[in-house]
Amino acid sequence: MLSPARGAAPAARPNSSVPVLEQQKLLHNKAFHLINDALNLDAASNYAEAIEGYKKGGLVLKEALELHFDTDQLKESAVWTTKMRDLLKVYPAVANHCGNDETIANIVPVSKPTPAKRLAPSSSGSVGHHSASVSGATTRSTARAAATTRPGTVTGIRKKRVGTTATGGSGTTATSTSILAETKNKVSKLKNIDPKFADMILNEVLVDGASVTWSDIGESAEDYNVDTSGLSFAKQSLKEIVILPALRPELFTGLRAPAKGVLVFGPPGTGKTMLAKAVAQESKATFFSISASSLTSKFVGESEKMVRALFMIARAAQPSVIFIDEIDSILTERSENEHEASRRLKTEFLLQFDGAGTNADDRVLVMGATNRPQELDEAARRRFVKRIYIPLPEAETRRALLTKLLSGHDFCLTKNEIQQLVEQTEGYSGSDLTALAKDAALGPLRSLGETLLDTPADQVRPIQYQDFIQALYTIRPSVSPQSLLAYEEWNREYGAVSC
Numbered sequence: 397m398l399s400p401a402r403g404a405a406p407a408a409r410p411n412s413s414v415p416v417l418e419q420q421k422l423l424h425n426k427a428f429h430l431i432n433d434a435l436n437l438d439a440a441s442n443y444a445e446a447i448e449g450y451k452k453g454g455l456v457l458k459e460a461l462e463l464h465f466d467t468d469q470l471k472e473s474a475v476w477t478t479k480m481r482d483l484l485k486v487y488p489a490v491a492n493h494c495g496n497d498e499t500i501a502n503i504v505p506v507s508k509p510t511p512a513k514r515l516a517p518s519s520s521g522s523v524g525h526h527s528a529s530v531s532g533a534t535t536r537s538t539a540r541a542a543a544t545t546r547p548g549t550v551t552g553i554r555k556k557r558v559g560t561t562a563t564g565g566s567g568t569t570a571t572s573t574s575i576l577a578e579t580k581n582k583v584s585k586l587k588n589i590d591p592k593f594a595d596m597i598l599n600e601v602l603v604d605g606a607s608v609t610w611s612d613i614g615e616s617a618e619d620y621n622v623d624t625s626g627l628s629f630a631k632q633s634l635k636e637i638v639i640l641p642a643l644r645p646e647l648f649t650g651l652r653a654p655a656k657g658v659l660v661f662g663p664p665g666t667g668k669t670m671l672a673k674a675v676a677q678e679s680k681a682t683f684f685s686i687s688a689s690s691l692t693s694k695f696v697g698e699s700e701k702m703v704r705a706l707f708m709i710a711r712a713a714q715p716s717v718i719f720i721d722e723i724d725s726i727l728t729e730r731s732e733n734e735h736e737a738s739r740r741l742k743t744e745f746l747l748q749f750d751g752a753g754t755n756a757d758d759r760v761l762v763m764g765a766t767n768r769p770q771e772l773d774e775a776a777r778r779r780f781v782k783r784i785y786i787p788l789p790e791a792e793t794r795r796a797l798l799t800k801l802l803s804g805h806d807f808c809l810t811k812n813e814i815q816q817l818v819e820q821t822e823g824y825s826g827s828d829l830t831a832l833a834k835d836a837a838l839g840p841l842r843s844l845g846e847t848l849l850d851t852p853a854d855q856v857r858p859i860q861y862q863d864f865i866q867a868l869y870t871i872r873p874s875v876s877p878q879s880l881l882a883y884e885e886w887n888r889e890y891g892a893v894s895c
């Protein structure tokens with residue numbers, strides 16, 4: 397059934413007596429290794445050999461795509477066929493900068509990627525607070541990384557309390573040192589891993605502590621089955637997809653096998669990164685966290701190696717979760733002037749995500765977060781099978797959040813005033829509300845004027861409703877109504893579904 401492609405290395409071709417589905421997997425694995433090696437050569441500026449490798453990989457992919465399947469095999473084969481088609485869409489671009497794209501394009505005819513449906517532009521021309529330009533991904537990412545990463549951390553997640561229960565308990569059964577030590581031990585047995593990246597992953601990307609718990613995240617409904625806040629729905633979904641399968645792997649097999657990719661998306665400042673931090677604490681999975689922008693900025697020219705090492709370690713330390721914040725930075729739709737390094741990174745990411753050459757039962761979940769979902773390409777969307785919308789907080793969530801923010805402070809707002817605030821803050825995100833409360837909390841100090849330096853702490857007046865009224869003038873909602881509509885449209889089209 398195997399139809400040989402022009403120029404494929406015959407010696408390595410799978411035996412035609414092998415069942416066709418098996419042949420498909422073998423070919424996919426083979427292409428995976430060839431392209432992986434070519435990416436390495438490419439990164440080392442060894443272009444001539446890289447081109448050879450790309451060509452060979454392309455031929456093998458093509459060969460796999462030409463296999464014929466019986467009707468009853470179509471469903472099973474389709475998964476791999478789609479993965480390989482996706483790869484081919486990125487693939488020739490990887491070879492472009494080698495100056496030989498014509499050759500590659502001739503060998504591997506590529507159908508044009510279907511343009512993803514664009515959303516109604518927001519007032520700023522994009523959903524969220526970022527530029528709508530796709531081509532500027534690398535520059536933008538670098539700037540974003542500089543703005544968001546703290547020295548010594550990759551995403552700012554540092555401390556993890558391990559051994560907690562899925563219901564938010566805090567019983568500690570192991571120390572964070574043991575997670576690090578355990579993972580280090582597993583990594584030491586890995587061959588072919590660059591020690592530089594291994595060290596970096598263990599020290600900066602592996603989450604060895606948690607700063608956020610479920611209860612830190614404002615929501616209206618304690619009962620997860622009552623979906624009034626949006627966040628309770630998100631929590632419930634993350635519990636099902638990420639936490640419970642990690643805690644009880646034996647229950648999540650066969651039809652219940654957990655998704656390999658989950659995406660949280662929504663307007664900026666709604667708690668997506670926070671949710672991931674909480675998931676890190678609640679699941680016993682080994683949790684790796686990195687922002688895509690730091691991948692491209694901190695490891696310039698080497699980010700694909702970092703991705704490869706990360707997946708290797710995650711597989712060795714499974715069950716694991718790889719959280720990639722700002723995933724849009726690496727999985728944007730292809731564009732003409734896309735940087736070559738971004739293409740390499742994207743290809744590597746897709747290869748690793750599909751996990752060719754590894755065990756199908758691997759328990760590695762990739763969790764992505766983005767406030768620019770519309771910029772993700774089709775291949776990325778397909779891999780993030782579960783897509784969870786994190787909306788702006790609704791009234792009840794705003795009340796819970798405001799109350800939480802005020803707790804621990806001296807304040808004198810009546811129930812009625814809090815209710816008014818809840819109404820006045822419609823359209824505010826979680827981070828807008830936090831900024832609002834912080835500004836209002838400064839009110840009592842501002843009112844002291846010159847006497848601030850001499851007033852004893854216990855004589856500072858409580859925070860009052862009027863402080864919030866003042867703060868409402870300066871702290872405005874950061875998400876525009878137009879961009880909100882665009883998120884909702886994307887959610888209607890792609891949200892919370894399996895495909």
Ligand code: ATP
Nearest residue numbers: 613614663664665666667668669670767826827830
């Ligand atoms: P972005 O899309 O810009 O990355 P995000 O959705 O990841 O935004 P976070 O970084 O998780 O947003 O939240 C920013 C800050 O806003 C948090 O540190 C927290 O102070 C506050 N915040 C946002 N949402 C919530 C929430 N639901 N509960 C409590 N605090 C929240």
Ligand code: MG
Nearest residue numbers: 668669721765
């Ligand atoms: Mg975030």
